[in-house]
Structure formats: C-alpha cells, structure tokens
Amino acid sequence: MRHAKTLDRKVKRRILIITGLFILILGGLGLRKINKDYYAIWDNNSINVTVDVPLTSDKVKIEFGISVNTINRSTDADLFSRREKYTVLFDGKAKDIMINEYGENDFLITYDNKYYFSFRQFKFNRSHQHDYNFCFFQKDNKVFIRADIKGQDAMKFERQMLDISLADKYRCNVPVDSAEVLYNMIELIDPDKK
Secondary structure (H helix, E strand, O other), rough: OOHHHHHHHHHHHHHHHHHHHHHHEEEEEEHHHHHHHHHOOOOOOEEEEEEEOOHHHEEEEEEEOOOOOOOOOOOOOHHHHHHHHHHHHHHHOOOOOOOOOOOEEEEEEEEOOOOOEEEEEEOOOOOOOOOOEEEEEEEEEEEEEEEEOOOOOEEEEEEEEEEEEHHHHHEOEEHHHHHHOOOOHHHHHHHOOO
C-alpha cells in the first residue's frame, strides 16, 4: 500500500511537470507570435545574408537608418557623406541590432567598397518586425542584390548594384539625367503586387 502511494505521487509529479513544461512551451510560442505580429516586446527583426560563388559575405556591408537620406538629394554621392548617421547591421558578419521604428527605414548596402545599392522601406507600425533576406550574386560580371523582406511591410526586388565611383551620376539608383519624378523607392515593391 505504501509503495502504491509513493508510485502514485511520482506519477502525479511527472504529469504535473510535463503539463507545466507543455504550458511554458505553448506560452513561449504564443508570446513569440504576439511579439512578431502585434506588440513588440523585444526586437525580433532578422538579417540574413547569402552570397553565391565567387562573391563572399565578408565584403558585404549593410547600413541602416531612420529617415537618414532624402530622395531630394542632388546625387547618390550624398549617401556616402552622412554615413555616421547609419547603424551598421552587417559587416562581413552580424553587427548591431536594428532599431525597431516606423517610418522611412533607409538602407545603404555596399559590396567590397566598390558597389552600392540604396533603398527605403516604409514601416507603418513600429511593432511590425521583419525577416530581411539579402542575396548577392554575379551575373555577366556585374554584382546584383536580391532582397526578400518578409513581414507586414514586405518588399521584394532584384537589382544590379552600382559602382560607388559613379555615385555622383545617380540619384536613387537611377541616372540623374533620367531620374524625373521619384516616389520614395515605390518602384521596388514586388511587381506581382502592383
């Protein structure tokens, strides 16, 4: 009888522990989902960088700032004169944490300090968090970037990176003499969603 009570207590304790662990796991997963989609409790943005051979990730630099640059700049060379206002998110490896804020999120991406691409992502709510996926590849001896930003303010595009030494000939990644009207990089929105 005494052995049966001890066994019964052990079984009840195990059931209680397993139930508690199950509730903790479900609660954690639920909290993660709430944080990612509704209410930012902690920063859950992620930056993922991949490169295709012969390119290497140690030559990739991703800088980020909120309303750092303007589409009214004279040329893209202005991007490189205000770099202290950016936070370095990636420089061969993950660096600083991305500030989670709404508004105009500006990115300046360079490869090997020779090529660049700049774009703006509009975030409509500071609690929106995203997975930023950047792939760098070479095509016809030119460096390209493919971005796939997943989240509520998603973007998807693939563009050729531009030569930094020619940045004074471009504005918003477009030749100055053909730039006409620019709409805050809206041309980068996934063409399937236009």
